[in-house]
Amino acid sequence: MLSSSTPLVEILSKLTVKPSEPNPSSTAGGQRHHLTPWDVSMLNAHYIQKGLLFTNLPPLSINHILHRLKTSLAAALQHFYPLAGRLANQKVIGKDGKVAGFQFHVDCNGEGADFIHAVAGNITAGDVLASGKDIPSFVKSFFPLDGAINHDGHSAPLLAVQVTELAGGGVFVACSFNHVVGDGTAYWHFFNAWAEIARFKADHTGAGVKLSRPPVHRRWFIDGENPPITLPFSDTSEFIERFSPPRLRERFFHFSCDSLAGLKARANHESRTTSTENTVTISSLQALAALVWRSITRARRFPPEQLTSCRLSIQNRSRLSPPLSADYFGNSIYALKSTVSAGELEANGLGWAARRVNSVISSHADAAVRRLLREYHAAPAVYKMTMYDPESVMMASSPRFDMYGCDFGWGKPSAVRCGAANKFDGKVSSFPGREGGGSVDLEVCLLPEVMENLLRDNEFTASVSSS
Incomplete structure (x- = not known):
């Protein structure tokens, strides 16, 4: 049972995971990943934040588990390489010499994703499940980049993973995934591919794994409309908005x-x-x-x-x-x-x-x-x-x-x-x-x-x- 004291999640380590091999886009026409209307319209939304509770872990040390997750994540980023990049933009200058618009893309530069190891010393799997009760407020502390909007992906990673150890055994594996890069379908495609790589190789490097469902990265635009899209604003303050919800x-x-x-x-x-x-x-x-x-x-x-x-x-x-x-x-x-x-x-x-x-x-x-x-x-x-x-x-x-x-x-x-x-x-x-x-x-x-x-x-x- 959760103690009466305020539950705390302590960050033990944070590192950057990069694709295990060079970015495939480097040999496929460059690193620029154009955004569709569906993508660029998401600049104000928060990152997608979903995670999974695992309570049936094998008798392995946490270091062994973390190694498996990190090495398989590096292999997954080789396939889902936009997630290892950063957002970038170019200003469009009008005839009057002033800023007339912005064009956004993903720079598939392989800069990497965050991987965070945390521990929740007084939170159990039962506390997370909270059957028949409201979802506990501490669950949000399992997720990195809390409060970040997708536009922040210019400097923040487009993907951040947090693995939180729970009291009494079990881990919570959470991802914060930039919504400009993909929607829920894309999110769970990535999560399942990462898991597929992790269980595929006995040595857990994931090197050379051929995914059962490789992602399709070629951007789709309707006939007659070609990238890049220009947002007709002179300053980002005209379209960027940060949202704080009421108490829910x-x-x-x-x-x-x-x-x-x-x-x-x-x-x-x-x-x-x-x-x-x-x-x-x-x-x-x-x-x-x-x-x-x-x-x-x-x-x-x-x-x-x-x-x-x-x-x-x-x-x-x-x-x-x-x-x-x-x-x-x-x-x-x-x-x-x-x-x-x-x-x-x-x-x-x-x-x-x-x-x-x-x-x-x-x-x-x-x-x-x-x-x-x-x-x-x-x-x-x-x-x-x-x-x-x-x-x-x-x-x-x-x-x-x-x-x-x-x-x-x-x-x-x-x-x-x-x-x-x-x-x-x-x-x-x-x-x-x-x-x-x-x-x-x-x-x-x-x-x-x-x-x-x-x-x-x-x-x-x-x-x-x-x-």
Whole structure:
């Protein structure tokens, strides 16, 4: 049990890990890695912060474990070489001699990633799991580069790893991954490849490992639009914004495959009995998004006329024609939304809400993706965290990411947890349930009073398998 004293995470060492061999880009046309609209628009976001708890370690010394992780990371960086670089920019000078814009790229210079060894002397794996409780605040101390935004990658590493020893055995392996370099799909592709290298070689050097899924680094732009993209600003202060969230309560909720099957059946039944359009089939994840949207909106105690949105992080790789490779290493996501009034959302039921979610997703095909890209090229911009209005729910991450396949040679992780990055009131992140079978875990971030109301919401709690 966690002691009553404030838990501390002590940094024991910090070093730089560089690719184990020369950067492949050096022989493939130079080190400059151009950014797409999906990439450059992320300059204000925080680094992606996700990590895995391992409690089933073999009887090896911590030094042996750290050596395996460091050497395999060096080999992984050879394959995912942009992560060992730094952001760079060039100023565009107008005819009047003044700065008229900025162009950004990744300099694949092999400068390296941070590798940090830490110890949490009074924090156990049970404390991290905190079953049935809010996520402990100390979890954020497992993640390096806390508070950094992606623009900081000009001087900060684009990847930082922290391995934290826990009391009573076990380690927490966390990555802070610059979101300009890639999205959640890219993040978990890298994490799984790193683990694959670590378990592949008995000597754990990882040298010469051929990945089962090598990353695709060639940047993708729509026809007629070539890099680099110019952001039309005269100073970075015009588009860089740092975001500090309000005090939040964060909690994991588990939904078993049986619970999700029941939600799906209910949503489809309601949808077909309240609409003349009977050809739509609601998926379990769409039904879950509708449940969360309705439940959080009720918990916020909005008046009936208040507009509320369900925002959905949608990846574009498979929606393009021809599709991008699933191994495309970069960003390829949009945050789409459906907006209705709180009164409509409550009065019309789960199936009605799920149809709105379904409509947003099904309409996001090749033509829609290309239209959004052309609009961006016509007016380049950088997203700001303050764009997420306090009346919305944002569904991010995905239970389709292979998080529990990250086996470094110690077996399956015991849990996935997140850092403090990119969190705000109404942020909901989806993860696969550890038992598999289509189960889902949700990390929900809400204002304290809203979380308290959600925990009393009958429709929501009836579907939660455990929390």
